[in-house]
Amino acid sequence: MKGTLKINNVTAWNGADSLVSYASLGIRDGRFTDPEALPQGVPEIDASSLTILPGLINAHVHFCLDGTAGSVSNLIAEPHITTAYKACAAARATLEAGTTTVRDVGCNGGIGIFLKRAIQHGLVEGPRMMASGPCIVMTGGHNRFIGTEIDGVDEARKAARRNLKMGADLIKVVATGGVITPMVEPEHVQLSMEEMRAAVDEAHNCGRRAASHAQGKQGIHNSLKAGVDTIEHGIYLSPDLIDEMLKAKTALVPTLTPMRRILDADARAGIPEYAIQKMRRVSRQWVDSFAAAAAAGVPIVAGTDAGTPGNPHGSVAVEIKFMVEAGIAPLIALRSATTAAAEAIGMAEEVGRIANGLWADLVFIKGNPLLDINALDHLCGVMKGGEFVWFDKARQF
Numbered sequence: 001m002k003g004t005l006k007i008n009n010v011t012a013w014n015g016a017d018s019l020v021s022y023a024s025l026g027i028r029d030g031r032f033t034d035p036e037a038l039p040q041g042v043p044e045i046d047a048s049s050l051t052i053l054p055g056l057i058n059a060h061v062h063f064c065l066d067g068t069a070g071s072v073s074n075l076i077a078e079p080h081i082t083t084a085y086k087a088c089a090a091a092r093a094t095l096e097a098g099t100t101t102v103r104d105v106g107c108n109g110g111i112g113i114f115l116k117r118a119i120q121h122g123l124v125e126g127p128r129m130m131a132s133g134p135c136i137v138m139t140g141g142h143n144r145f146i147g148t149e150i151d152g153v154d155e156a157r158k159a160a161r162r163n164l165k166m167g168a169d170l171i172k173v174v175a176t177g178g179v180i181t182p183m184v185e186p187e188h189v190q191l192s193m194e195e196m197r198a199a200v201d202e203a204h205n206c207g208r209r210a211a212s213h214a215q216g217k218q219g220i221h222n223s224l225k226a227g228v229d230t231i232e233h234g235i236y237l238s239p240d241l242i243d244e245m246l247k248a249k250t251a252l253v254p255t256l257t258p259m260r261r262i263l264d265a266d267a268r269a270g271i272p273e274y275a276i277q278k279m280r281r282v283s284r285q286w287v288d289s290f291a292a293a294a295a296a297g298v299p300i301v302a303g304t305d306a307g308t309p310g311n312p313h314g315s316v317a318v319e320i321k322f323m324v325e326a327g328i329a330p331l332i333a334l335r336s337a338t339t340a341a342a343e344a345i346g347m348a349e350e351v352g353r354i355a356n357g358l359w360a361d362l363v364f365i366k367g368n369p370l371l372d373i374n375a376l377d378h379l380c381g382v383m384k385g386g387e388f389v390w391f392d393k394a395r396q397f
């Protein structure tokens with residue numbers, strides 16, 4: 001029976017402030033189940049000497065961007081079909097690295113949405129996906145190369161409805177300028193509150209969520225007024241904005257990774273100069289806002305913005321580690337890529353914990369990540385839906 005097995009001698013991290021032990025974990029048809037209820041004779045594996053975690057979640061990726069220094073210019077120059085093939089490779093690399101669920105928050109055309117379907121149908125190996133389709137941006141706005149340019153409330157509504165018709169799991173709006181698009185600034189307002197509210201309402205009307213690329217203060221404020229569910233980046237968070245987020249239970253996806261990558265001298269070769277200059281200007285504020293939001297209790301969710309210049313696809317562990325370096329407890333950082341992420345993207349009943357009925361997505365590591373977050377690098381295996389993507393218990397580090 002596919003995706004049916006018993007894992008014995010389990011030490012796991014399952015969202016709490018210490019590791020837990022299970023004599024056995026049962027998995028049936030890809031989901032966790034009571035091991036006592038498994039049929040006789042199912043395959044058994046021994047997990048002693050390993051630590052098991054729920055499969056990790058990356059709530060902010062762009063599979064249409066290839067993560068090389070020239071990822072934006074490549075996307076603009078290449079045919080869509082090339083972008084699609086590269087997106088397939090990005091999806092596989094992500095899954096193999098132990099990130100078993102992703103939220104793609106901006107792809108050109110329907111590539112992200114149809115990649116999700118290809119994975120569901122077993123045509124392509126990749127993580128579970130939620131996909132927004134093209135971002136909704138103003139004419140000339142940030143992310144227009146992975147977006148639909150609109151002006152006015154009616155066009156915003158139409159763009160959202162078109163994405164939903166194509167099968168979007170969420171709507172992504174762009175409230176401010178950003179780093180990777182030339183001639184726009186992170187502090188500047190882009191879509192109006194009214195335009196965003198029209199798109200967000202369309203998402204909420206059909207039970208989907210909305211994410212906002214929001215970096216400057218006014219844009220974050222406009223996004224919160226428009227009712228978005230997650231603030232992406234949130235570079236300029238004031239105490240007032242943090243209060244608003246707490247009241248509305250809006251999560252922050254800080255995406256420290258692209259900033260750290262661009263500031264890292266080794267990774268900078270070939271990255272457009274305008275992006276480096278902007279990143280230098282905002283980096284201190286970016287980390288301060290993240291730390292203040294986390295300290296205040298805003299739900300923090302991990303997202304790497306993988307695909308952006310110099311920011312390759314792979315594990316979300318890199319973001320978890322940057323959070324810890326910025327002063328966040330490993331427990332909060334681990335939750336940001338498991339329980340808190342599942343909650344924020346609307347998949348808490350599917351993934352993010354080891355619990356009966358949820359998908360048996362797991363990563364196998366050596367060591368205790370609560371004590372040393374670098375244990376996440378000691379990957380010995382990845383499982384999605386009760387089937388090993390790969391497993392090498394003897395892997396030496």
Ligand SMILES: [Zn+2]
Nearest residue numbers: 060062105305
């Ligand atoms: Zn992004």
